[in-house]
Amino acid sequence: MRKIIVFVAVVGLISSCTKTEKPLPIFGQREVVNGDTVYHKIANFQFVDQDSAIITNDTFKDQIYVSDFFFTSCRTICPIMKTQMLRVYEATADIPDVKLLSHSIDPEYDTVALLHDFANRLGVSSDRWHFVTGVKDSIYKIAQTSYFATAMEDKSEPDGFIHSGAFLLVDKEQRLRGKYDGTKEEDVNRLLVDIKRLRKEYE
Amino acid sequence: MSKLSLLAVFVIVLASCNPSKKPGRSVKFQQYFVEGDQLYTVHCSNCHQKSGKGLGLLYPPLDESDYMEENLSEVICLIKNGKSGELMVNGQQYNQPMPGIPTLTDLEIAEIATFIYNSWSHDEGIIEVQQVTKMLQKCKEGT
Numbered sequence: 001m002r003k004i005i006v007f008v009a010v011v012g013l014i015s016s017c018t019k020t021e022k023p024l025p026i027f028g029q030r031e032v033v034n035g036d037t038v039y040h041k042i043a044n045f046q047f048v049d050q051d052s053a054i055i056t057n058d059t060f061k062d063q064i065y066v067s068d069f070f071f072t073s074c075r076t077i078c079p080i081m082k083t084q085m086l087r088v089y090e091a092t093a094d095i096p097d098v099k100l101l102s103h104s105i106d107p108e109y110d111t112v113a114l115l116h117d118f119a120n121r122l123g124v125s126s127d128r129w130h131f132v133t134g135v136k137d138s139i140y141k142i143a144q145t146s147y148f149a150t151a152m153e154d155k156s157e158p159d160g161f162i163h164s165g166a167f168l169l170v171d172k173e174q175r176l177r178g179k180y181d182g183t184k185e186e187d188v189n190r191l192l193v194d195i196k197r198l199r200k201e202y203e
Numbered sequence: 204m205s206k207l208s209l210l211a212v213f214v215i216v217l218a219s220c221n222p223s224k225k226p227g228r229s230v231k232f233q234q235y236f237v238e239g240d241q242l243y244t245v246h247c248s249n250c251h252q253k254s255g256k257g258l259g260l261l262y263p264p265l266d267e268s269d270y271m272e273e274n275l276s277e278v279i280c281l282i283k284n285g286k287s288g289e290l291m292v293n294g295q296q297y298n299q300p301m302p303g304i305p306t307l308t309d310l311e312i313a314e315i316a317t318f319i320y321n322s323w324s325h326d327e328g329i330i331e332v333q334q335v336t337k338m339l340q341k342c343k344e345g346t
Contacts (some may be wrong), residue, residue: 065305071297072235073300075250075302076249077249079249079250079258079261080249082258082261083252083258086258086259098234117298118261120260121259121260121299122258122259122260122261123260180311
């Protein structure tokens with residue numbers, strides 16, 4: 001009896017050591033086409049960033065990126081999100097294939113010039129962190145249907161919009177791999193760990 | 204003797220319950236300060252941060268601020284009425300509009316002011332509600 005217990009314990013120990021980490025989930029609907037699984041992907045988009053550069057899906061070719069939705073005049077959760085996104089920016093400074101993409105959900109007010117000033121004041125470079133503006137409905141649509149994030153106008157809200165504080169992690173195939181609360185430091189810590197896990201998939 | 208030590212323990216426990224209190228101040232000051240701390244967390248810390256350090260050149264710092272030191276009555280006014288346009292703090296120019304909070308009462312503004320003017324590098328003592336009421340009456344249009 002005793003031997004069995006020791007055996008079970010040893011097996012348990014060995015299996016826990018060799019256990020490989022589970023890969024990150026892949027969000028959204030999937031379907032099988034001709035025997036291949038087709039996953040939900042970020043739809044095609046075209047926006048303009050703080051340097052007037054055109055930003056499309058191709059901008060993030062062979063890149064992992066973190067996306068969020070905000071607006072510069074927001075006084076509720078956005079400043080906290082930007083504080084946390086700045087942490088992500090600083091933590092990924094030496095990782096060449098990680099980029100950040102912040103969409104304005106008030107694109108009529110948040111012009112290129114205003115986003116340029118905002119990014120400068122935050123002290124960040126457009127090489128790694130794009131602040132984009134564009135057609136409002138396109139931004140709302142991509143938020144909801146591609147990133148599964150809430151973003152819409154609501155005049156009853158103090159700032160005139162409702163939006164989630166989510167940070168979305170997108171892989172090199174433009175698939176959504178993680179969703180985090182960008183207003184919570186611990187959740188952003190989890191994002192930083194997941195970025196490393198995701199990069200391992202490409203090693 | 205045992206009663207005395209029990210009392211000492213009780214006092215220490217009480218004191219440690221509320222780390223945001225300042226030693227050697229009046230009860231009124233402590234009330235202002237503790238209430239102000241909570242109001243600050245709700246209304247101000249999103250932008251100015253719990254640490255009072257602000258964020259980049261977007262939101263100016265409060266922890267060390269020549270603007271705050273020199274402009275008490277303007278600070279009182281802008282908490283209530285907001286402020287837009289350029290603002291120089293510690294030699295840096297800021298230009299992000301700050302929305303006012305007109306729903307705050309004079310007492311609440313006095314509590315916030317007492318908190319920010321006695322936190323971090325500041326040690327101004329209590330800012331009384333009567334002072335605040337007088338300052339608010341003299342606020343310029345748009346500040």
